[in-house]
Amino acid sequence: MRRVIAILGCCAVLGLAAFGYYGLQTKKAEANMTNENLIARVWVEIREDSTDEKLVLRPTDYPIPPARGRRQLELTEIGQGQALEAGPADKLETVSHGGWSIEDQTLLLNIEGWEGTYEIEDLQDDILVLRKR
Numbered sequence: 298m299r300r301v302i303a304i305l306g307c308c309a310v311l312g313l314a315a316f317g318y319y320g321l322q323t324k325k326a327e328a329n330m331t332n333e334n335l336i337a338r339v340w341v342e343i344r345e346d347s348t349d350e351k352l353v354l355r356p357t358d359y360p361i362p363p364a365r366g367r368r369q370l371e372l373t374e375i376g377q378g379q380a381l382e383a384g385p386a387d388k389l390e391t392v393s394h395g396g397w398s399i400e401d402q403t404l405l406l407n408i409e410g411w412e413g414t415y416e417i418e419d420l421q422d423d424i425l426v427l428r429k430r
Contacts (some may be wrong), residue, residue: 298410299404306348308316316362317413330418331372332417334374334398334400335420335421335422336372336399336404336417336420336425337372337373337374338355338356338357338371338372339369339371339372339381340355340356340357340370340371340372340425341354341355341356341357341359341367341369341371342354342367342368342369342370343355343361343367344364345362345364348430349429350428351418351426351427351428351429352415352426352427353424353425353426354370354423354424354425354427355423355424356422356423358401359423359424364401365383365387366382366383367383367422368380368381368410369381369382369389369430370384370406370408370411371381372397372429376393376396376397376398377394377397378395378396378397378411379391379392379393379394379406380392380393380394380395380407380408380410382410385403387398392410392423393407393408393409393410395407395408395409395411395412396406396408399417402407402416403415403416403417403430404416404417404418404427408427413429413430414430415427415428415429415430416428416430
């Protein structure tokens with residue numbers, strides 16, 4: 298009888314441990330999906346708020362003060378992206394294509410002009426702040 302109880306106790310502990318691990322993985326996956334849903338859009342770099350260490354971006358529908366030559370970064374839901382810049386007539390032109398991925402609070406950009414690994418410092422509906430690594 299004691300063996301049965303001990304075995305059942307071990308199974309329960311293992312089951313909870315496995316549930317905890319998979320529950321944690323599920324939470325991570327849900328967090329990544331939330332981040333991916335928020336990040337997949339066209340972002341405009343706000344140079345006046347950015348520094349050497351961090352980039353501040355706003356969505357295109359945010360009331361951004363006018364400034365010439367603002368760079369834009371378009372990230373699609375399927376992990377593709379493109380860099381946009383003002384051309385000779387101030388019309389936006391695609392200057393490069395690439396991809397992106399997100400893991401926890403890290404954004405990896407493989408888009409020329411934006412390439413690098415960034416820590417997501419702030420991600421909300423109206424702002425994206427990336428710290429360069």
